[in-house]
Amino acid sequence: MAVTDTQRREERRISPVFWALVAVLGTSAWAVITDYGQSIRVGIFLFVVSGWVVSLCLHEYAHARTALHGGDITVGAKGYLRLNPFTYSHAVLSILLPVLFILMGGIGLPGGAVFIERGRIHGRWKHSLISAAGPLVNLACAIVLLVPLGLGLLDSVRIEFRAAVAFLGFLQVTATILNLLPVPGLDGYGIIEPWLSYNFRRQVEPFAQFGLLAVFGLLWIPEVNAVFFDGVYRLFSALGVSPVLASYGDSLFRFWK
Template identity: 55%
Template sequence: MTGYDRPGGGEPLVLGVPRAAFRPSPVFLALVALFVTSAVLTWHRVGNVRLDVFLFVVSGWLVSLCLHEYAHAVVAFRAGDQSVAHRGYLTLNPLKYSHPLLSIVLPVVVVLLGGIGLPGGAVWVDRHRIPGRLRHTLVSLAGPATNVLFTLVLILALRLTGSAPLEFLAALALLAFLQLTASALNLLPVPGLDGGNMIQPWLNPQWRRMYDLFAPYGFILLFALLWNPRIAGWFFGAVFAVGDALGLPAPLYALGLDLIRFWSS
């Protein structure tokens, strides 16, 4: 079935899927509410401003993770994989993800300890239901494209709120930097990550078999690459250069990283 149907007078369907599968979950709405509330608290310096910044950055980062994975899922759904709707991925509920530990807990820990926007592997897409290599690439591209858009929106917001309290600006700058690092990391051509999955459909069968062999260890490969001082230096040097070109002040997001560690004050 295509379009909007109401078989037997029941709930309307969208492409054969109940409309409820597209409604934002209470978990996601609660994250958005926390993000907005903590932003207001940070702006007005209510209570412990370091705790306000912590809540602002972490909730904003989690909202971006939800939208990143939603982008993958909605493009996959439009490309032919309706299973993503039945798994609850289109409700933006992070608790529906395949690996909540890798997708939520680990990225937040890395943000707090290292100030890096670590990508998370979350939604499972049945690629056998998606015809055409270009569609597969677009499904993988959708997530990083969301991070790039977030980066640009946050930098614009930073420029438009230049007279805001310093703590608020630092939190915005840190969120923008996290989105920038997430964009860069996700676009690396590492097996199992979005950048690698974008090129996987275009590989010849021999290289594709090798790719599929290493794909489950994408996170390990990523950490191994970043553990190398020379590779890490090149990568973060490029990220810092892009941040500078976009007008993202390094001292400001460094202050934001210091502020979110409220327990060390």
């Protein structure tokens, strides 16, 4: 059955959940800048968490939108074009686990999960672009957050808000790097997967569900952790912001300490 214009508009209407997240992001930013309320650190917490979940929504929307133009016309009916995080394949993995990771260790864990019907998409470049779309959104978010800081455009704003912006940008940088790792289950592997042999892909497929856990385990190894964060700090500094500011934002974010 053909999709009507009304159905198409409904499938692409932005969800009230997303608008609520944006409202929390804007309100908490205003509260921190103006020092409104009893605790600025609670405002920073809400700003970072809501900003992070908004970026997760945009990340998955980019995957879905690119897949739509690539040939998978089912993404709209699945709700993936509405920027609603609760429409993802695994709500816990999509939202709660990434938020838990930033609470635990200040790492932007790749989250979200949209089911793309790859059989509808023809052309290796299209498959690679679909996988690359998400990390590119995280990189864009990092640039939007950090470049104004690096250029001094926010120097007139209180240091606590600048630190919160730097920390949120830091999360975007870690998410970008993690997502681009060529590990099964991550977007980086999805970018190169179409170019690998069929037999290799079949052998690797059973391990895809454990890829992220393997990366997390490796980050507990001091030497690997040092190399990873050295790369994060280099990219962070390249955008003109001191990692010290992000570290201060991280400490403010953990208001319970």
